[in-house]
Amino acid sequence: METLIMQIFNGFSVSSILLLAALGLAITFGQMGIINMAHGEFIMIGAYTTYVVQNLFRTYLPKNVFDMYCIAALFLSFLVAALFGTVLEKLIIRHLYGKPAESLLVTWGISLILQQLARSIFGAPNVAVDAPSFLENSLKIGTISFSYKRLFILVIAICCLVGVYVLMYRTKYGRNIRGVMQNRDMAAGLGVNTKQVDSLTFSMGCGLAGLAGAALTWIGAIGPTLGTNYIVDAFMSVVVGGAGSILGTVFGSVFIGLGGTTFEYLTDASLGKVLIFVCVIILLQFKPKGIFAISGRALED
Secondary structure, eight states, X not given: OHHHHHHHHHHHHHHHHHHHHHHHHIIIIIITOOOOTTHHHHHHHHHHHHHHHHHHHHHHSXXXXXXGHHHHHHHHHHHHHHHXXXXXXXXXXXXXXXXXXXXXXXXXXXXXXXXXXXXXXXXXXXXXXXXXXXXXXXXXXXXEEEEXXXXXXXXXXXHHHXXXXXXXXXXXXXXXXXXXXXXXXXXXXXXOOHHHXXXXXXHHHHHHHHHHHHHHTTSSOBXXXXXXXXXXXXXXXXXXXXXXXXXXXXXXXXXXXXHHHHHHHHSOHHHHHHHHHHHHHHHHHHOTTOTTOOXXXXXXX
16 A cells, blocks of 8 residues: 555656646647747756756855745746747747747757757756755655655646646636637737737746756756656647646646556556557547647647
8 A cells, every 4th residue: 555655646746747847838839839849948947047046045145045045946947948938939939830840840959959058058967956955854654755855846836737727717818828829810800919928928838847947956967958858748748638728738747647657667667658658649549639629729720
């Protein structure tokens, strides 16, 4: 029973990381139809932002406030990744709307450029971020221990999920996003600034990826290729759940995260990855648009 509980916890832990990464894709891919192969590099940008914030706190602030760097890092990782996303959208991405093949190739090239830029600035070896002291221990229930780091990441993922839901379905801006997604010309005719919506929406998706990167720094080393370890699973989470659907993104993240860790536990890491891919292929044979598919530009074009 203890092994089963820990396995479920590990699965949800992986799912929470995928959810953070996939929420950004659900916006840029699901809502805007942009196949952003550089999404993983925005995860990397968030991770390196956290690394820089940690070093600034360690160098210039008293030791007794060092743990607070994590709060600053979460906000700054979002803002820095969103800023990079804004620049990228205004210079390149806005010329690729409605061109999925071109967007895939161009953003793949951008991902290579960003990786090399990270190597030039921070060096090729991986760097480490020290978790705040209050995350170093574990929550113990009987003989079972739950890592505070993993629990904290789960809380961050839930907060981001609630925030995106409120933004998309309870605000005027969210209504504008969905309007542009469903019918760009009509939204423009009703006075919606579609270019501004596109820019802010893409930036928000990149910012969420940056948050995912900040969370990843507390469970492992970071390097220029950090995002490539998660980009495929994040895309699968969005596609399986249904592009553009928040509920679908949650389902896809749990399906890939929990299913993948379960298969790896029952077999091994390589075979487990193969089995979850097989499950995705079978599922998409019956539901090619995902479990919770919605109509929109990304699915109709």
